[in-house]
Amino acid sequence: MAGSIQDTFFEECEELLEATDEGLSAIEGGNHDPEVVNAVFRAVHSIKGGAGAFGLNELVAFAHRFETVFDEVRANRMELDEPLIQLLLRSCDHLYNLVAVARDGGETDQAHHDMLIEALDKYIPEEEEDLTFEPMGLGGPIDIAAIDIPQAPTEETYQIHFRPLKDMYSTGNEPFFLFQALQEMGPLEIVLDDSELPGFDSLDPEESYLSWNLTLTTSEPRSTVEAVFEFVEGLCELSIEGAGDADADAAALAALDAVFGSAPVDLTPVAEPTTMVEETTTPPFEQPAPVPTPEAQPEASGAKPSAPKAESTKSEQRGPNPTLRVDLERVDRLINAVGELIINHSMLAQQIANLDVADVRDVETELEGFKNLARDIQEGVMSIRAQPVKPLFQRMARIVREASSATSKTCKLVTEGENTEVDKTVIERLADPLTHILRNAVDHGIESPENRESANKNRIGEIRLSASHRSGSVCIEVKDDGAGVNRPRVKQIAIDKGLIPENAELTDSEIDNLLFLPGFSTAKEVSNLSGRGVGMDVVKNAVTGLGGRINISSTPGKGSTFTIILPLTLAVMDGMVVSVADQTMVVPITSIVETMRGNDDMINNLGADGTLLSIRGSFVPICDVAGALGLRKEDNDRPPGVYLLVETETGQRSALAVDDIHDQRQVVIKSLDGVCGEIAGVAAATILGDGKIAMILDPESILATSPTTAGAFDTERRMSNAS
Amino acid sequence: MQAEVKSNDQEVKHAQFSEFVSFTVAGQAFCLKITQIREIRRWSPVTILPHAPSDVLGVMNLRGAVIPIYDLSARFGLETTEASERNVVIVVSSDGKPVGLLAESVSEIISIDPEEIQETPPVDSRNTMEYIQGIISHDETMVRIINLDAVISVPEQVL
Amino acid sequence: MKTKVLAIDDSRTIRNLLAATLEEAGFEYVSAVDGREGVDMYEDVAPDVVITDINMPNLDGFGVIEELRGTDINSKVPILVLTTESAPEMKARARNAGATGWITKPFDDASLIFALKRVTGAAA
Incomplete structure (x- = not known):
């Protein structure tokens, strides 16, 4: 689980770094829009937050510096001048490195790291310069983490006086939840003091009239008892007294008090309430349920969690641009399946054509629909893989x-x-x-x-x-x-x-x-x-x-x-199916300007073995594909009579001589990577309707290898592919 | 498979036996561990790879995957096989990628005690030394155990 | 009835961490990717407690608190802010806006559950 969340973090880091990069580039380009600045700040802040969760301290420390400097910018306390922008850009680059090191291991360039830190520190204002950021510290004077550490096994009894001020309720804090938390630490006696409760007529619903005296016997350390009241410090009168540690109390609470400045924390023992009402707690106001009911503790610890996955997934999708993160492998499986579907279609089409049936028109219409649907699915699937x-x-x-x-x-x-x-x-x-x-x-x-x-x-x-x-x-x-x-x-x-x-x-x-x-x-x-x-x-x-x-x-x-x-895609293309030396091959349709059947009159010799095809008054060199592929050794085999006129990137035209042209169809590209090494003249392979494999030719490279057309280096030409 | 299950139930000594598939290439007997073989198919014409060396016959469609087919005979430096329907293609795995090996015919499945495998005696043929892992005697004939990794490592510079 | 937590954070990592911890502990977990979405979802989700980040696009954590506290009916829902700032003023600011408590990032499971316990009574 942790591993996959960490993966998520690194994935997210990529996005956040891109956002940072993008924002900084926009700033570099003169866009100092506060939203751009905020976006960069947030991205770096999120990197820091996530990195902290995984204890990536070096990353946290660097991100923190970046963030601190940028916060100055954000607050308009510092001018974004050119040197600072450049420093931030380099720091962003370094963040990429730190993330990469955290993810893949390896070493950071320490000198570079130190240099950037030094440079960033120069921008950090004096009062914050000494601020050492402790990534794993929980911050604040109350160490919540201490609840895990059984420091004081000996039991102690605390007298707690707790009187909420009315503001406490407006923050959503409820005394009973606090008592409940205390109760889990040991036996708790709760005494409500409602002596201040006025008569019903003069009751101000917003005012707080109640106070409690609690007696807790627990082996938990005092800090844990205090931590229960962390959120209500300053919103209540509170005193916690152990056996003879009033001085320590005062010191601890004084530290707490510092958090909220002049917050009205009452450090002196509260005067005895005039009346003590002995009773188990009754909820104030609208609170209906008595405190420690089983329902209030929905799951016993260690209970099997039944994760409401569907709900959280649903909510994840509620953003303005709903997206779905899918494992790439799943998409690729789908792409392969669609590829097979297209092969399957052409196999079906071929077998129906081979059937000796008089009227297959209806079937053909349906087949055409099949083909269109398959193409739609394919386009849809391919677009999933497309990214900016x-x-x-x-x-x-x-x-x-x-x-x-x-x-x-x-x-x-x-x-x-x-x-x-x-x-x-x-x-x-x-x-x-x-x-x-x-x-x-x-x-x-x-x-x-x-x-x-x-x-x-x-x-x-x-x-x-x-x-x-x-x-x-x-x-x-x-x-x-x-x-x-x-x-x-x-x-x-x-x-x-x-x-x-x-x-x-x-x-x-x-x-x-x-x-x-x-x-x-x-x-x-x-x-x-x-x-x-x-x-x-x-x-x-x-x-x-x-x-x-x-x-x-x-x-x-x-x-x-x-x-x-x-x-555009690596999966399919439109091709012309041709025969070359008894082999069926495919030529990408986009490289073909036109196809023609030639006769002897159109062929002109040039020099010892050069032949030119004359087309409407112009001459183009002929390249015998079989010869170029080494499939026909004998020179005296006359070049066949079917030509594919192709044009190179530089506009130069050549005629590829093949034995025959069959038809034009969409083929699924099967890479020959790992099957064999690079083959001159061949781009990839495909599977035809009859299940046979056919080579997909690369006209550009055929022309470059053919003795009759080779010689020019600039036969660069755009690789054909499906549109 | 059944034999393997049985051998597990028997004495420890038998559990060491490995099963091999023996086949002939250019009249000589060879074998491969049964676990190295994915399937055995009847030969059907392959698609030629242009400019390929003589021991690469071409490529074949194996359920939608393009797999290369090598002529074992040519690879061992023996005469090239005139493939026909009587021949078989032994599909093996190389780094998870299937590769087909053309052999004359498959003979039988034999159980081999690893201790019976002999080292290949030095002979004056580089191909043999490279491709043969060891030899065993089975029914009075010598069966050559193929070093699969050596056979299917594609000498890319040839292509 | 499980205690339902609405977590609002723009960081997928934090959301996943919260989801893992809370679901493991038996809470019902729903998340929103920014403050605006969180506030919009609030009524439908009707959570027992809200955990919100502070720095977020579209509506920040203070905005979330203000909007949730602004409506009478919601005024009592416990709201915990997630903050990397150990600086006291951030907590004080959150409280002044009406936050119930805070969780300091990075948090461990125990401190997260402890914080929730103190504001909802729910314990793992």
Whole structure:
């Protein structure tokens, strides 16, 4: 139980940290709206509160400092200037680290920790500077925790005089509950003094006329007896007298009194009441029930709790934006089931088509309905997994800050389209490549402030991170206003490393894309930032692993733009089913411009083995898919007569030659991850209606591997996917 | 399974027996522990993986999952199997992921006393040493116990 | 009849902690995610005791106390405030607004139950 609550805490921490981050970013952007400030304060406060519950003292202590400083801001006692905002942002980053360490273990950077604490302490006003926060202390002069500790096993008899003032009732405190609590400690004698009760006619219902004299014999320590009256201190006349400890009493009560300043606590023994009425307590006013009835103690200790789960769940959902937290695995099971449903549909459709029945129109209509419903369910289920990229972008803002301070550059990250929703898996797996791109942008893209100034640029570099939906894909763009790719140097490095021949003739775009080649790193010396042993090829692999594409464009002196195009969903896509060397394969529909049957007249040889297809007067290179996949070794096999015209990201067209085209259908993408390594030309697999597996082709990569169309590096093209 | 239950009831010595499934690959006898095997299926044509090495036959649909099928014969450095309907695919588990192994045919279930397992004598074949965990004698024939982890660890760089 | 607790806190962690402790101890537990929701739910839930956080969006704990105390019929319901502030002035402020008592975060099971016992008579 505790473990799962702790999990909840860490989950909530993520949200709270995001809220903090978001708020601070808004403040950094000039929004000093009190609500924004309050939201940050509350978030950090909640982190502290939760962390305290789990004894995460380092986190509590740091959050407390943050909160204390921010409270000054909130109360308008401190100005939110730029250095403070930056300190708070870095402190927020550090909170992320502390939470991560608390959750995953590991070490905090102690020097950094101390440095931030020191910096924060400078903002904490004098009178609070010495305030040491004790995370596990219960606070206040009364140590409630002492009730657990059987310090005084010897019994003691206390004489308690208790006279509520009328204000006590208005706070909802009832004397009888207090007596009940006392009664649990030992034998309690209760004597009501109603001598002050006036006649009915002059009774003021708001006034308090009653007082009690209690005799309690208990082995509990005195502090526990006093703790019972904690809430009513200052709202009653109270005296507690043990055997000869009046002095200690006075001291203890004086301490209590300090809590409420001039509260009218009567420390001297109260004058004897004029009349003593011996009787068991009768409830005052409307209180109907006698005190110690069994009903008043609803559950004996240790009774099996029957948790009213439904009720609490229901109430959790009553917020303005009702949400339901669902285990991701459940959603994925549903997605898989829907995937199977779609396969099942196509199997059914195929088997009905194979039946030799004259009139299947009615069945087909129903099947069509089945298909539409399956698609609706699928869209619904996929949308559950979709999440805004905002948290990811916020993480990137931290990355940029860290990278900036590590490289002594000043950069700001501007984000756009934060509410663009992307599949959760995509978001998770995008974090690493994006981190790398951004570090790279700060490290290699943005110039030093001095260089920027001499180039007539703003000293502060700007990196723009944006997300948008683009015709069934998600487009993530990282655009910096730095120096752009140093093409002569990139080319020279590629030549030096033997990545390209010395006499290679490359277009600008091809040179830029050399950055993605394995083993390429432009850093002269391994910087402590981007040179962590990984190059941009790792970024590219991560993106292609998601079925996406990455492309770079650059203008010298103006900056570079990395564009990542990702499929909207990772589960289904529309595909063209084709035959290639006796195998059934699927080509993503979004990559296909048109399909056509060619004849010999349309084929033109170019050089030794190049062939071009002439289409309405223009010529496009032909790529034999079977050859590119290594499924047809013999050159003399004439390329077949069916072509899929595809277009690359850069607008270059090619014709993919296949044996036959069957139909177009929606297919469920089955990853080949863990089944086999990466296969050139193949993006994933799917299961067809007959239960057979078919490869889903990646036209871009087929073109790159085919001897007739390869050679261009910039065959970046958007990965096709379902819309 | 039944045999296992019975052996539990008998003397301690018998409880040590393990059950193995023996099968032939390129005419030689091999075996795998019965607990390593998820199921045995009749061969049906697989989907070819482009650019795959010769011992990777392709992928197969196992109740909605895509599983790779290896040709054990080719993997052991023996001749490649011309798979037909007479052959079987032994589905085993690798890190929880199913993998199919093509064998000629399944022979029988044999009980092996672990003490009878002999170490593989050094022979001049790297594949053998790597893939064979030990040998036992059963009904006068030598049965090779397969080191499953070695067999199904995909040499990714090949693909 | 179980004693019904309405807990108002914007922190899911605190709500879960309260739920775990209170349900274990045999209380009936209902929660609200902020002060506004808590006050809105109050009449439907008709709790025997209210536990409320102080720092919350939409309506803070002081607001909750004021609104609940503002209506005659509710004026006697015990209200415990949850506070991380060990500072006396926070408790004094809560009391002036009409709070019955307070629970200092982080709380342990015993102090939570003890606080409830003193204001409702209900014990685990």
